[in-house]
Amino acid sequence: MVRIAIDCMGGDHGLSVTIPACLRFIKLHPDVQLVLVGKQTEIEAALAKKKALELPQITIRHASEVVEMDEPPAQALRNKKDSSIRVCANLVKDGLASAFVSAGNTGALMAISRFVLKTLDSIDRPAIASSLPNMKGKGTLMLDLGANVDCDPSHLFQFAVMGSAFVKGIEGIDRPTVGLLNIGEEVIKGNEVVKKASELLRASELNFYGNVEGNDIYKGTTDVVVCDGFVGNVALKTSEGLAQMLGDIIKTEFKRGLWPKVAAVFAAPVLLRFKKRVDHRRYNGAALLGLKGIVIKSHGSADAYAFFHAIKRAYDAANGNLLDSIRLTMSHYVPLAAPAASSAGEAVVVPVEAKPDQVI
Template sequence: MIRIAIDCMGGDHGLPVTIPAALNFRDHHPDVHLLLVGLQDQIEAQLASARSALGRDRLEIVAATEVVAMDDPVEVALRRKKDSSMRVAATLVKDGRADACISAGNTGAWMAISRYVLKTLDGIDRPAISTALPNQKGGVTYMLDLGANVDCTAQHLLQFAIMGTAMVAAIEQRQKPTVGLLNIGEEVIKGNDIVKQAAELLRASPLNFTGNVEGNDIYTGVVDVVVCDGFVGNVVLKASEGLAKMLGSFIKEEFKRSPLTLLMGAVAKPVLGRFRNRVDHRRYNGAALLGLRGVVIKSHGSADAYAFECALKRARGAVANDMLSLTTQVVAQINQSLQTPAESTLTRVDAGANAQSSHGDRQ
């Protein structure tokens, strides 16, 4: 049974989104057990108004008496609301009562709380938010950080590259995932000082660093992992969502111009529907907070029930794929090779993601 702790209070909409999503998700996944965290009365009320044949099966309410507001400063969320639904959800993971936790609430607070409660992996200073974006090759590109860290050093960017590599190695079972550094040009001379320093660190590392990539490369799929600071990543992600939405509405507009184009639209409807579904950004909802000693998922604050359910699926998938222990292993491996002479590190990384035994041999 996969146990997921849900902060039911978070997000722009809170319970009217999280509870219906949780119920639907539970109904369709017989292997999950959900811990609904939040204000008990309100959760009860929402559950009472919802319909599901399965009743309270594989559902459990875990009471929390406080709620982190979307505009609470991190310090308030962390220091003054010690019984918040976020804090309780993360603690359930720490105590082993849940395998993963999820919130659609205030990103900064969710990051700070999960980091405080669960701690980061050895060699990782700050967790990073990562998600998989569809690319032109029909695969996905992992991008991080997407908003957890707004002021990054070169060392942080290197750590993001390590975490991204570890995640792709773990989830996609790829031996040496390629890493690109997001920049304003492919040439080495481009970019600000931090990005230039990060490129040097990456070149000296055992990671499969292919160099700078530009904004369009996120979608061409030239690399497996795109690394950037959280400010840039967040803006790019949201701009992409905004653009996709706008293009969708442009298509609709064009088909609505005249009776004739409406007819053409009716003919093409099945194809357009498949296209719309394929690019629906709600399907990509649910980003992982990497670098923590536990599976922590962040849903978009504005998620509707469908999007929140997609994020729940992602939490389930991370647990089912054993993402945490695989990622932890690979991070430890890379960090260790960073501390050994260059020749041996290269051999070691060639051995790749699941070379845990050879890693042991060398100690």
């Protein structure tokens, strides 16, 4: 049985989104246990409104504070020791939940999670990873999407390891292909950090495809695309902006005059199917990878449908033994990733059969 803690107060819409999403999730996954974290009376009122106070899958855990969406992370970490995010992180740390989901302030979520849960051994920095839809109909896992603006080659290498482990754990792909985001496919392309990261990846046992370019994300050339957080965040937000613009223009065109409106009626089922195929809400839920616990970040503006998918992601990550998968994959590369390492050739490769807890 999987128990997931939900920060019910986070995001732009708080309870009005998180409660309906939780109820829908329980309906479709009756085996789950959800710990609803936040202001008890407010949560109870929201549940009562939905006639869902007595559900056996739900427990409530009171948290007296809420981190504001624009609050400086350091302040939230220092001053709000009973925030809904902090309480969620503690539940995971204490083994009372396998994962937690929040749509709250990203910076604060990362700072608190890192402080409470700590990073996995041999991981320097956690990264934000999310799936983007691709032409193959699957998702391309991309990381980092904004946690680390200045990366050195070993960070990019660690992102590749974590991304591989994530896709392996969640999607069941045995040796996911990894692409290094660059401005050309040739080995000589790119800045110094990327060139050195490419050498580390080439020398590793990861299924390294080589350099990929921006368009490869949506082509689905590789299962994982690795980049620093600045580049990843720009790529993600640029995509959001383009999708928004195209959507708005197509809507405007179908409303312009009588004929387009008639055409819209005819085209509606097709356009709906199109919309469903590219609906970004289905891809909501970014993983904060590299922590000793599963943390899923929902988009702040998520609606109930999108937040539902973030819970689903936490559920899949917990079921897929994400942390064990990362630990095990990392264990192959400890000497390579550690700063004191001499060369990839000397890496002590731990047999895959070994229990992760024995090798870390």
